[in-house]
Each structure stands twice: as structure tokens, then as C-alpha cells.
Amino acid sequence: MVSLTLFLIVWIVLLAIYGILVLVTLIxxxxxxLPSTSAYVTTFVFLLVMAGVVxxxxxxxxxxxWSVTVNVVPEGLLPFFFGEx
Amino acid sequence: MIDLSKLPxxxxxxxxxxxxxxxxxxxxxxxIGFLIxxxxxxxxxxxxxxxxxxxxxxxxxxxxxVLGASIFFLYAWLFLFQSFIDYFLDIWIITTHRVIDIQxxxxxxxxxxxxxxxxxxxxxxxxxxxxxxxxxYGDVRVQTAGEKERFVFENVPHPVHVSKRILELAERxxxxxxxxxxxx
Numbered sequence: 001m002v003s004l005t006l007f008l009i010v011w012i013v014l015l016a017i018y019g020i021l022v023l024v025t026l027i028x029x030x031x032x033x034l035p036s037t038s039a040y041v042t043t044f045v046f047l048l049v050m051a052g053v054v055x056x057x058x059x060x061x062x063x064x065x066w067s068v069t070v071n072v073v074p075e076g077l078l079p080f081f082f083g084e085x
Numbered sequence: 086m087i088d089l090s091k092l093p094x095x096x097x098x099x100x101x102x103x104x105x106x107x108x109x110x111x112x113x114x115x116x117i118g119f120l121i122x123x124x125x126x127x128x129x130x131x132x133x134x135x136x137x138x139x140x141x142x143x144x145x146x147x148x149x150x151v152l153g154a155s156i157f158f159l160y161a162w163l164f165l166f167q168s169f170i171d172y173f174l175d176i177w178i179i180t181t182h183r184v185i186d187i188q189x190x191x192x193x194x195x196x197x198x199x200x201x202x203x204x205x206x207x208x209x210x211x212x213x214x215x216x217x218x219x220x221x222y223g224d225v226r227v228q229t230a231g232e233k234e235r236f237v238f239e240n241v242p243h244p245v246h247v248s249k250r251i252l253e254l255a256e257r258x259x260x261x262x263x264x265x266x267x268x269x
Contacts, residue, residue, distance in 0.1 A: 004145050011152045018159055025167055028192055032174050034104070039173065046166045050159060057155040061148075070145035 001069040008066060015054070022050065094199070096182055102254060105177040105247065107240040108222035112172055119165045126154035167192060177238050181254060184227060186236050200236055203262055204229045205255040210244035227251065 026043070033039045130150065133140050141147040174189035184205075186198040205227055212223035217240075225238040225248050241247055 004148055007149060007152050011156055014156050015159070018156070018163065021163060024192060025163065025170065028174075029170055032187075032189065032195065033170075034176065042166075042169060042173070046162070049162060053155055053159055053162075057151060060151055064148050065144070068145040068148075070149060 002072055004068050004070060005066045099180050099182045102179045102181060105238060105241045107172060107175060108220060108242050110220055111240050115168045119161060122161045126157060179251060182258065184236060200227065202255045202258040205251065206230050208248040208251045210248040212244060
């Protein structure tokens with residue numbers, strides 16, 4: 001049984017790595033892109049969707065009880081992979 | 086960002102004629118691939134719900150799903166944007182003096198090549214295939230006196246018009262250089 005907090009920590013670490021990758025990507029876009037409407041619009045849409053997902057999941061996480069523990073291989077998933085026994 | 090009015094090595098009388106990118110249609114396979122990837126978390130949700138409707142009701146598993154699906158989506162979204170940048174930052178700039186080829190390879194690779202118009206010997210265009218013909222996009226090949234093809238503009242819109250225009254510019258450039266300057 002593993003605490004949900006551990007998964008949250010892993011999620012935060014992955015999100016931090018993601019943030020670094022986004023920063024590098026944006027720097028490349030700003031440095032080498034042509035100043036055009038399509039450049040601004042696509043970058044804005046990218047950031048908007050990304051922010052929406054991060055904020056949405058963060059709002060969901062505020063209502064989560066992180067002290068709950070879970071099985072790493074949940075029993076309920078076995079029928080999904082192996083069919084009904 | 087790149088300022089077209091301040092390209093490196095710009096001559097005093099040099100003007101930008103146009104810049105090219107590959108046709109937007111080449112992004113379609115990437116977009117379709119992304120849509121398929123996007124559907125995966127929802128497919129997992131529906132599949133698990135169908136086989137075990139109470140699974141996500143168990144404390145913790147719905148949260149695990151949200152954690153996994155959100156980070157999966159974010160990375161897929163970033164990958165899509167990086168693929169778009171790889172396409173978006175590949176440009177060809179044609180001025181009255183030269184052709185500049187800027188190719189982005191991944192995030193950290195960038196190759197810039199230049200070709201003076203007065204060295205252009207031959208420009209050919211190729212539109213091959215049903216989709217290419219309908220949407221009028223194809224390849225333009227720019228050849229100098231050397232053996233190897235110097236530039237290939239891949240999947241650019243209106244390739245016939247582009248090749249004609251480059252030939253005109255090259256001829257004009259050679260004519261301008263052949264006329265000796267007259268000093269009073």
C-alpha cells in the first residue's frame with residue numbers, strides 16, 4: 001500500500017521537468033520565430049490549454065484526501081486487463 | 086524573434102521579396118496522431134468503468150487516474166507544440182540578392198544557409214500526387230553551377246510561381262551586376 005502523497009510528489013517532479021521543457025521551447029520560439037499573428041496565436045493557445053489543465057487538476061487536488069493509501073496493482077484493474085475470472 | 090528588416094549581412098539595396106514555409110497540410114498527420122493520443126486517457130476511463138464500474142469509486146484510484154492522465158496530456162500537448170515549432174521555424178527567405186534557407190532540427194538544432202541569386206543556374210518545381218495537386222504545393226529545387234543541388238524547398242505552396250519568381254530575380258540580379266556603374 002502506497003500513500004497518494006508519494007504519487008503527488010512524483011507528479012510535481014514531472015511537472016517541474018515539464019515546466020523547464022516549456023520554458024526552453026518558448027525561448028526557442030521567441031528567439032527564432034517570425035513575429036506573426038500565427039506565432040502569437042499558437043503560442044497563446046498552447047499556454048492557455050496548458051494553464052487550464054494545470055489549474056483544473058490543482059483545483060481537483062484541493063478536494064483530495066492525500067492520506068489515503070492505494071494498492072500499486074489495484075485488484076479492480078485485473079478484469080480490465082485479463083477479463084472476468 | 087527574427088526581424089525580416091534586419092537580416093544578417095543585408096546589403097543597402099537589398100529588399101525582402103517573400104518568405105516561405107511548407108504547406109500547413111503537412112501538419113495534418115501530426116495533428117491526427119495527437120488526437121489519437123488524446124483519446125487514450127478517455128478510452129482507459131471508459132474501459133475501466135465498463136469492466137469495473139466501482140473502480141473509480143474506490144478512494145484514491147480516481148486521483149491516481151487524474152494524476153496520470155493530466156501529466157500524460159501535458160507532455161503530449163508539449164510534444165505537439167514542439168512538432169509545430171519544428172515546422173514553423175523552417176523558413177526560406179527570398180530577397181532581391183539571395184536565398185536564405187533556415188532549417189530547425191528538433192529544439193536545439195538550427196542550420197542557416199545562403200545562396201546568392203546571381204549563382205542560380207536552374208530552378209525547377211515539382212507537384213506530385215493528388216493531394217499536392219488539389220492544394221497546389223510541392224518542391225522547388227534551386228541549382229547552382231555545382232554538381233549537388235543547393236536548396237530544396239519542400240512542400241511549399243504555389244511552387245511553380247515560386248520557381249518562376251526566383252528565376253526572374255536571379256536574371257535581374259545578373260543583369261544588374263553586368264551593367265557597369267557610370268560615374269560622372
